[in-house]
Structure formats: structure tokens, C-alpha cells
Amino acid sequence: MTTSSGTGVFFDGLTSRRQDVHVSLAEEDLAVLAPDGRMLARWPLGQLREAFTTSGRLRLTRDAEGPPARLELADGPLADAIRAAAPALHAARASERTATRRVVLWSVAAVVSLTALGLFGLPALADKVAPLLPWSVDRRMGEVVDAQLRYLLPTGQGGFACGETATEAPGRAALDRLAAPLERAAGLPVPLKITVVRSAIPNALALPGGPIYLFDGLIREARSPDELAGVLAHEIGHVAHRDGARRTLQAGGLSFLFGFVLGDFAGGGAAVFVARMLSEASYSRQAESAADGYAVALMRRAGGDPAAFGALLARLTGEQDDDGAEAERKRSPLDYVASHPDTLERKRVIEAAAGPRSGDAAPLLTPAEFAALKAVCGANPSKDDDA
Numbered sequence: 001m002t003t004s005s006g007t008g009v010f011f012d013g014l015t016s017r018r019q020d021v022h023v024s025l026a027e028e029d030l031a032v033l034a035p036d037g038r039m040l041a042r043w044p045l046g047q048l049r050e051a052f053t054t055s056g057r058l059r060l061t062r063d064a065e066g067p068p069a070r071l072e073l074a075d076g077p078l079a080d081a082i083r084a085a086a087p088a089l090h091a092a093r094a095s096e097r098t099a100t101r102r103v104v105l106w107s108v109a110a111v112v113s114l115t116a117l118g119l120f121g122l123p124a125l126a127d128k129v130a131p132l133l134p135w136s137v138d139r140r141m142g143e144v145v146d147a148q149l150r151y152l153l154p155t156g157q158g159g160f161a162c163g164e165t166a167t168e169a170p171g172r173a174a175l176d177r178l179a180a181p182l183e184r185a186a187g188l189p190v191p192l193k194i195t196v197v198r199s200a201i202p203n204a205l206a207l208p209g210g211p212i213y214l215f216d217g218l219i220r221e222a223r224s225p226d227e228l229a230g231v232l233a234h235e236i237g238h239v240a241h242r243d244g245a246r247r248t249l250q251a252g253g254l255s256f257l258f259g260f261v262l263g264d265f266a267g268g269g270a271a272v273f274v275a276r277m278l279s280e281a282s283y284s285r286q287a288e289s290a291a292d293g294y295a296v297a298l299m300r301r302a303g304g305d306p307a308a309f310g311a312l313l314a315r316l317t318g319e320q321d322d323d324g325a326e327a328e329r330k331r332s333p334l335d336y337v338a339s340h341p342d343t344l345e346r347k348r349v350i351e352a353a354a355g356p357r358s359g360d361a362a363p364l365l366t367p368a369e370f371a372a373l374k375a376v377c378g379a380n381p382s383k384d385d386d387a
């Protein structure tokens with residue numbers, strides 16, 4: 001290898017003084033010499049790093065302990081020779097570019113989020129942003145939330161999901177039959193993934209991007225397949241309206257969204273989302289009425305009874321019913337009713353929207369199929385099981 005030399009500017013890292021220097025490239029190292037010949041630095045080629053610069057010059061630092069000295073060279077034969085002799089420079093340069101891009105993205109993200117927060121406030125902003133997200137973002141959020149829920153939810157013996165063993169399979173098949181016309185009629189851009197959760201809590205929820213959890217406790221409350229279909233239709237409404245993504249954004253804040261953009265979405269936002277979803281009213285009243293309206297229309301298209309869902313809601317509140325007064329239920333904060341307030345008012349609205357039903361409509365499942373669905377989690381004893 002030929003030795004190459006030229007001139008440059010050296011900063012010793014201790015003072016701000018710039019020194020014109022003579023630079024000499026040898027086999028093993030790069031020597032930096034003062035005009036009087038004094039050796040200022042001798043940097044092994046393996047320790048050379050290229051620092052970011054927009055000037056087109058080659059700015060070198062040394063990856064070692066000591067003051068942050070740097071050497072600047074004009075582009076030219078010497079700079080090229082150094083780049084060729086120290087291959088680590090190239091890799092370092094690429095990762096430097098990536099890091100720079102990340103910093104720029106984060107800065108843009110911060111500015112955008114602060115501006116948007118000032119203009120709209122977070123809930124309104126989430127409203128505006130959620131419909132713009134690609135569905136892949138919903139799905140990724142859903143996956144993370146799903147993992148957290150599976151970890152956090154107390155479930156009975158036999159695993160988180162029902163319907164996977166041979167004895168529970170007929171119930172699962174019945175559920176798939178119930179859901180199929182709803183999924184067809186909904187025509188969502190994401191596949192529905194319904195999981196029956198082995199839990200006595202009467203609840204159902206939709207995760208961002210399509211996963212729907214139907215709790216065994218709610219299946220046991222249902223007195224007709226159309227009531228359960230109504231629950232599914234309502235949850236499909238939340239998926240279609242991107243309510244899960246909206247809620248996740250509100251709960252996790254924008255850092256959550258930008259975490260997606262930059263590819264290091266961690267559990268923080270998801271944990272907040274899960275905690276809030278399970279412990280307090282999940283969606284806004286507006287989102288609930290919108291999902292109810294969606295459910296009525298979807299049930300009608302799928303050939304089910306749109307009003308059945310309202311009857312189940314009213315029975316879950318336990319305050320008032322078609323059958324007359326019922327004893328006040330002991331309610332877990334995780335109950336469907338707790339996360340879906342104003343149940344009786346909603347029942348009235350649903351029934352008004354549903355209108356009268358033609359008498360010859362068949363239920364969505366045969367009695368045998370419905371019985372199988374009711375037993376999808378096996379013979380868990382449930383004191384409220386009066387169907």
C-alpha cells in the first residue's frame with residue numbers, strides 16, 4: 001500500500017483552536033503533524049470513525065478514550081485513500097445516517113404532536129388520526145394488546161381460549177356458523193378473529209384491528225343465538241369504526257403512534273390501554289351508539305333479529321326486564337354493563353331502530369347448535385345459567 005499524505009484541519013478536543021496540519025496515511029495508522037513536524041496525534045485505522053457533516057468534507061474522530069479530537073479533510077485523493085484503508089468508516093457512516101434519520105423523525109414527530117395537541121387536544125386528535133392509520137397499525141396494536149390481555153386476565157383451568165378441545169369443538173363450530181354471515185355482511189378489510197375467553201365475567205370486547213373477545217360468562221347469559229350475534233355485531237362495529245385504535249391512541253398518547261412509525265412500539269401504551277379498557281367505561285357514549293347503530297344494520301343484513309341485542313343488554317343490567325323486575329345483580333367492574341353504560345336507554349334506541357320483525361325469520365342457529373355454543377367452555381358451573 002502506498003503512503004498518502006495531504007493537509008487538513010485538526011481540533012484537539014480540549015480547546016476550540018483549529019490547527020492546520022499535515023496528515024500522513026500509513027499501513028496501520030493516520031499521523032497528524034503540526035507544521036513544525038511535531039506529532040499531534042497518531043490514530044490506528046481501526047479506531048477511525050466518520051462524524052456526520054453536511055459540508056462534503058471528511059470529518060474523522062477516534063473511537064477511543066480521551067478528548068474528542070477531530071480531523072477535517074477536504075474531499076480528494078487523501079480522503080478517498082483513508083476511506084479505502086479504513087473499511088469501518090463506511091459502516092459507521094451508514095449507521096450514523098440511520099441515527100440521524102431517527103433523530104429527524106422524532107423531532108418532526110414531536111413538533112407535529114405538540115402542534116396538533118395545541119390545536120385539538122388528545123382525544124380529538126386521536127379521533128382524527130385513527131381513521132387515517134393503515135389497518136396494519138390496528139392489527140399490530142391488537143397483537144400487543146392481545147398478548148397483554150392473555151397475560152392479565154384471570155381465566156379458569158383449561159387455558160385462555162375455549163373451543164379448542166374435541167369436546168368443545170362443536171361449540172366453536174356453532175360460533176363460527178353464527179359469525180360467518182356477520183363477517184360476510186360487514187366486509188371488513190381485516191379478518192375477524194373471535195376468541196371465546198374462558199372466564200365467568202359477562203363481557204365482550206374488540207381489540208384494535210379485528211380480534212374480538214367473547215367471554216363465556218356472556219355466552220351463558222344469552223337466551224338466543226340472535227342475542228349473541230347482536231353482541232358480535234356491536235363489537236364488529238367497534239372494529240369497523242377503528243374505536244380500538246382511537247382508544248389506544250388516547251390511552252397511550254402520541255408517543256405510542258410514533259413508536260409504531262419508528263418501529264419500537266413497546267408495551268407501555270398497550271399496558272395503559274388494557275388497564276383502562278378493563279377498569280372503566282371503555283368507549284365514549286358516542287362510540288357506543290355508533291356501534292349499536294352499526295349492529296342493528298349489520299344484523300338486518302345478516303338476517304338476524306336486530307332487537308335481540310337490546311334485550312340481552314337490559315337483562316345484563318338486571319334492573320328492569322321484559323320479564324319484569326329482577327334482583328339487583330352483583331356486578332364486577334369488568335362486566336360488559338360496567339363498560340357499556342346507559343344500557344336501558346340504548347335498548348330503547350336499538351329497538352326503535354330495529355323496528356318490528358317479520359314473524360317468519362328463522363333464528364341464526366338451530367337449538368342444537370345453540371346448545372353446543374352454550375357449552376363451548378365445557379361444563380363450567382354458573383349460578384346465573386338459567387337458559
Ligand SMILES: [Zn+2]
Nearest residue numbers: 283288291340
Ligand atoms: Zn361497545
